[in-house]
Amino acid sequence: MPVAALHSLPAVLGAGRRRGAKRRAARFGLRASSVETAAVAVSNGEVVKVVEPKKKTIEDDVKEDAVPVVEDDDEEEKPRGLQALYDDGFGGVTVKDYFAAARAVSRDDGGPPRWFCPVDCGRPAVDHAPLLLFLPGTDGVGMGLILHHKSLGKVFEVRCLHIPVNDRTPFEGLIQIVEKCIKHEHDLSPDRPIYLLGDSFGGCLALSVAARNPQIDLVLLLVNPGSNIICKDSVAASTAPFGSNTKRISFHSSISPQFCYGAVSNGRKGMAFCTYLRICFTGDPLKMASVSIENNLSPPESLQKLADSLTSMLPLLSELADIIPRDTLLWKLKLLKTGAAYANSRLHAVQAEVLFLASGNDNLLPSGEEADQLYKTLKNCRVRYFKDNGHTLLLEDGMNLLSVIKGANMYRRGRQRDFVSDYLPPSLSEFKKTFDEDHKLFHLALGSVMMSTLKNGKIVRGLGGVPDQGPVLFVGYHALMGIELSPLYEEFLREKKTVVRGMAHPVLFGANFESSRQEISRFDTVSMYGGLPVTPINMYRLFKRNQFVLLYPGGVREALHRKGEEYKLFWPDQPEFVRMAARFGVTIIPFGCVGEDDVLELVLDYNDQKNIPFLREWIESINKETQRQRMRDSVKGEEGNQDMYLPALVPKVPGRFYYLFGKPIETKGMSDVVRDRKSANEMYLHIKSEVEGIMSYLKRKREEDPYRSITQRALYQATWGVSAEIPTFEP
Numbered sequence: 195m196p197v198a199a200l201h202s203l204p205a206v207l208g209a210g211r212r213r214g215a216k217r218r219a220a221r222f223g224l225r226a227s228s229v230e231t232a233a234v235a236v237s238n239g240e241v242v243k244v245v246e247p248k249k250k251t252i253e254d255d256v257k258e259d260a261v262p263v264v265e266d267d268d269e270e271e272k273p274r275g276l277q278a279l280y281d282d283g284f285g286g287v288t289v290k291d292y293f294a295a296a297r298a299v300s301r302d303d304g305g306p307p308r309w310f311c312p313v314d315c316g317r318p319a320v321d322h323a324p325l326l327l328f329l330p331g332t333d334g335v336g337m338g339l340i341l342h343h344k345s346l347g348k349v350f351e352v353r354c355l356h357i358p359v360n361d362r363t364p365f366e367g368l369i370q371i372v373e374k375c376i377k378h379e380h381d382l383s384p385d386r387p388i389y390l391l392g393d394s395f396g397g398c399l400a401l402s403v404a405a406r407n408p409q410i411d412l413v414l415l416l417v418n419p420g421s422n423i424i425c426k427d428s429v430a431a432s433t434a435p436f437g438s439n440t441k442r443i444s445f446h447s448s449i450s451p452q453f454c455y456g457a458v459s460n461g462r463k464g465m466a467f468c469t470y471l472r473i474c475f476t477g478d479p480l481k482m483a484s485v486s487i488e489n490n491l492s493p494p495e496s497l498q499k500l501a502d503s504l505t506s507m508l509p510l511l512s513e514l515a516d517i518i519p520r521d522t523l524l525w526k527l528k529l530l531k532t533g534a535a536y537a538n539s540r541l542h543a544v545q546a547e548v549l550f551l552a553s554g555n556d557n558l559l560p561s562g563e564e565a566d567q568l569y570k571t572l573k574n575c576r577v578r579y580f581k582d583n584g585h586t587l588l589l590e591d592g593m594n595l596l597s598v599i600k601g602a603n604m605y606r607r608g609r610q611r612d613f614v615s616d617y618l619p620p621s622l623s624e625f626k627k628t629f630d631e632d633h634k635l636f637h638l639a640l641g642s643v644m645m646s647t648l649k650n651g652k653i654v655r656g657l658g659g660v661p662d663q664g665p666v667l668f669v670g671y672h673a674l675m676g677i678e679l680s681p682l683y684e685e686f687l688r689e690k691k692t693v694v695r696g697m698a699h700p701v702l703f704g705a706n707f708e709s710s711r712q713e714i715s716r717f718d719t720v721s722m723y724g725g726l727p728v729t730p731i732n733m734y735r736l737f738k739r740n741q742f743v744l745l746y747p748g749g750v751r752e753a754l755h756r757k758g759e760e761y762k763l764f765w766p767d768q769p770e771f772v773r774m775a776a777r778f779g780v781t782i783i784p785f786g787c788v789g790e791d792d793v794l795e796l797v798l799d800y801n802d803q804k805n806i807p808f809l810r811e812w813i814e815s816i817n818k819e820t821q822r823q824r825m826r827d828s829v830k831g832e833e834g835n836q837d838m839y840l841p842a843l844v845p846k847v848p849g850r851f852y853y854l855f856g857k858p859i860e861t862k863g864m865s866d867v868v869r870d871r872k873s874a875n876e877m878y879l880h881i882k883s884e885v886e887g888i889m890s891y892l893k894r895k896r897e898e899d900p901y902r903s904i905t906q907r908a909l910y911q912a913t914w915g916v917s918a919e920i921p922t923f924e925p
Contacts, residue, residue, distance in 0.1 A: 275321065282622070302359050324351070324389055329355050329395075330356070331395050331396055364532075365402075365536060388413070411546075413604060542571075547574050551595075552578070578598055644656060665775075667745060674754075703717075703721065737780055743780075748764040773871075777868050784885045785856060850902045
């Protein structure tokens with residue numbers, strides 16, 4: 195069977211589609227005449243489908259703009275693309291599928307390296323999807339992305355590079371293959387970015403291509419790229435028993451053919467050395483075996499599932515000798531050395547955006563140290579650090595690549611990221627990971643109560659008083675450190691199946707708080723669940739698209755308030771959002787939340803820290819760095835004080851959080867509010883008064899809640915079950 199290279203376009207994309215679909219199909223069409231091709235689909239460890247290719251000619255089409263232009267008209271934009279809680283297919287493929295696919299495509303046919311389009315990726319669900327080229331690691335088979343094919347295929351046109359096992363194309367030759375592809379795609383769509391996803395050795399290849407082509411809009415996704423050192427000291431220590439030749443292998447030392455042959459050809463010790471290196475290339479078996487194991491199982495069930503998965507996977511490791519034979523392993527090590535030296539000498543020329551995914555438990559490469567170096571060297575580099583994962587990050591449990599891309603704000607379809615049109619809503623698997631796993635205990639501790647107000651003024655439990663259709667603007671109080679956001683996101687997704695687009699300070703989306711060992715943070719969660727910079731144009735476009743929008747007029751000053759300022763509003767005299775809402779007939783819903791004083795104790799506030807020398811200097815430095823992104827410089831008084839700082843907090847024995855969404859305010863037909871600033875200001879003051887009234891109401895009524903204490907809630911759930919809704923006060 196020939197190596198998988200290019201599937202038949204009509205079989206995957208469908209025949210007879212509209213003109214735009216033809217253009218997308220053309221982008222899949224490489225020069226099929228130069229490669230022998232077939233497509234492979236893998237399910238449950240078995241090869242289930244082979245589709246013979248057909249030659250395709252590339253059709254030119256009209257240039258398409260990736261960033262929509264905002265026009266002042268009344269035409270509604272129809273929703274396109276993905277909906278909230280869509281099925282991304284992530285978690286349905288295991289490492290056994292990788293080995294089955296690797297077996298299918300690793301049979302050498304004597305051909306050159308070639309591209310293939312995974313059948314599992316299908317057709318992108320979004321318009322103008324960017325191209326993603328996967329550059330494989332040391333195995334070269336190109337199936338290292340198999341766990342992510344379905345999820346990435348929703349938003350990318352995915353192609354993978356396959357390097358046959360006996361191919362000896364030099365590093366410069368591989369660069370030319372990738373360059374030929376990206377130049378061709380750039381000529382077809384000059385405004386569309388091209389993503390290069392480089393895994394291990396593929397990272398060196400991606401960096402080298404980017405350095406040679408600064409004029410092309412590239413986005414690099416580097417996964418433990420090994421652009422610095424092959425094996426760290428721990429490998430040398432582990433391989434010491436295999437012979438005196440197995441010293442520390444480094445790109446700054448020498449890797450000679452004599453050294454590698456001495457280590458690899460040393461009888462049983464050489465075989466052990468090869469096996470060790472292959473296992474290093476494979477990664478953490480426990481993490482790989484944990485893929486697709488449900489997290490809601492009991493400990494005994496999880497342990498049994500893990501044992502079964504590990505037992506069935508370990509025999510597959512013996513197949514690594516067929517995927518990476520001894521001679522091929524030697525060649526790959528030499529190729530990796532050449533690639534690292536080539537990439538390192540050209541890092542200064544890399545202009546592309548870079549997202550570096552580094553593993554902290556990498557037994558093959560010192561990926562953490564490499565992240566430190568590249569973060570300092572590259573001009574536009576972000577890092578996401580996975581301290582518990584091994585070398586083969588893409589094949590291990592706990593990492594959804596598309597989620598990382600979303601959280602780091604690295605997805606775009608045009609020359610610049612558009613926070614409105616480029617936003618991808620959370621999938622069902624992401625929702626479960628966030629709220630059923632990561633934030634589960636936090637939400638149980640808060641015991642949040644959501645209430646809303648019907649049009650007749652009646653207060654009900656749940657979100658029944660909130661309209662089902664947008665545009666809707668929620669205006670309310672910003673609790674300390676934004677602690678109220680996570681339960682709010684969850685409730686709207688569970689009950690309304692919609693994302694609330696939160697308007698946030700632009701500094702949260704910049705690189706000011708990035709580091710070379712940055713783990714997945716709360717900032718990533720905010721971005722994934724709809725956060726975007728608060729600007730008039732962003733609000734305008736969200737209203738135009740009938741979105742649910744969340745606005746905090748108090749901003750940073752309210753969220754980072756001082757001692758004794760709980761539930762105090764710091765709203766500037768700027769009613770412009772009211773006029774914009776009236777222009778689009780937006781339904782405005784004032785809301786309030788109380789409970790921060792039952793959960794957190796503010797120990798050192800802004801005033802306290804300004805009196806401590808080293809903390810004062812730190813506050814001044816971070817605010818100086820964010821000077822260009824400062825807001826409300828024209829606003830006088832405390833409302834205009836938007837200084838950033840990090841409050842010192844002490845957790846309390848949790849009380850309970852209460853939310854109340856007020857009576858909807860319809861602005862449709864209020865033309866006087868659009869034209870008259872005085873009328874707009876009156877409505878603005880009315881909304882502010884409503885928010886203050888809601889919080890006063892909640893503070894008073896929570897005293898009547900018999901389940902305000904976490905102890906009483908725990909006893910109730912022990913009796914009626916964790917999923918039971920806990921009662922609260924009568925509205």
